[in-house]
Amino acid sequence: TQLLEQSPQFLSIQEGENLTVYCNSSSVFSSLQWYRQEPGEGPVLLVTVVTGGEVKKLKRLTFQFGDARKDSSLHITAAQPGDTGLYLCAGVRKTSYDKVIFGPGTSLSVIP
Amino acid sequence: NAGVMQNPRHLVRRRGQEARLRCSPMKGHSHVYWYRQLPEEGLKFMVYLQKENIIDESGMPKERFSAEFPKEGPSILRIQQVVRGDSAAYFCASSPYEGYGYTFGSGTRLTVV
Numbered sequence: 001t002q003l004l005e006q007s008p009q010f011l012s013i014q015e016g017e018n019l020t021v022y023c024n025s026s027s028v029f030s031s032l033q034w035y036r037q038e039p040g041e042g043p044v045l046l047v048t049v050v051t052g053g054e055v056k057k058l059k060r061l062t063f064q065f066g067d068a069r070k071d072s073s074l075h076i077t078a079a080q081p082g083d084t085g086l087y088l089c090a091g092v093r094k095t096s097y098d099k100v101i102f103g104p105g106t107s108l109s110v111i112p
Numbered sequence: 113n114a115g116v117m118q119n120p121r122h123l124v125r126r127r128g129q130e131a132r133l134r135c136s137p138m139k140g141h142s143h144v145y146w147y148r149q150l151p152e153e154g155l156k157f158m159v160y161l162q163k164e165n166i167i168d169e170s171g172m173p174k175e176r177f178s179a180e181f182p183k184e185g186p187s188i189l190r191i192q193q194v195v196r197g198d199s200a201a202y203f204c205a206s207s208p209y210e211g212y213g214y215t216f217g218s219g220t221r222l223t224v225v
Contacts, residue, residue, distance in 0.1 A: 030211065031211065033213050033214075035214075035216075040218075041218055041219070042116075042203050042205070042216030042217050042218050042219050043155070043203075043214075043216050044216070045213040045214060045215070048213050086154075088154060088155065090214075092211040096168075097160075097167060097168070097210050097211075098210035098211025099160075099168070099210075099211075100145075100211065100214065101157075102147075102154055102155045102157070103154065104153070104154040105153075105154040105155075107152070
């Protein structure tokens with residue numbers, strides 16, 4: 001069983017549309033990170049959210065951390081083909097160390 | 113500043129051979145993580161190392177796989193007697209401290225023929 005679930009698993013949209021992807025867990029995280037991975041490359045860190053209810057904006061991308069720090073969402077406005085990629089959320093959980101746990105990802109395809 | 117450097121970028125091995133994957137973390141980063149990724153799948157954690165220490169190897173297969181991060185030089189992920197099922201992309205990431213955002217390398221794509 002996945003500690004972090006992401007939905008939808010796959011998403012294909014037209015250029016210019018808006019979309020939201022979700023990252024959910026039954027566990028509380030001390031912080032949550034979002035990455036984008038383009039084909040053939042490693043993931044790139046987009047943002048880290050730390051406080052429950054926190055909202056961060058990165059150009060057309062809006063990230064929100066749930067009040068209870070168990071879930072997060074990523075909203076993209078007016079999607080562009082350059083947004084195509086695998087979006088991974090990752091929660092930081094205290095174990096014997098601050099462990100980063102990755103979700104399975106949402107694969108986004110933006111069609112011109 | 114150079115990012116996380118992984119080499120080789122592509123590696124082809126015959127069944128039964130050894131594969132050695134190298135990772136040089138970002139300057140100033142002392143925490144190294146290895147992940148495996150199959151096509152159309154997410155990242156699977158393998159091992160977390162600090163200099164000369166394995167902190168968490170819970171994702172590493174018990175046999176044939178080993179990892180090290182020596183005092184000097186890159187981190188090495190070693191796969192002995194490779195099998196077809198080892199074919200995957202292997203990513204290394206580094207961070208300046210635990211729980212901080214990772215910087216990933218471009219990966220090594222291992223193909224076992």
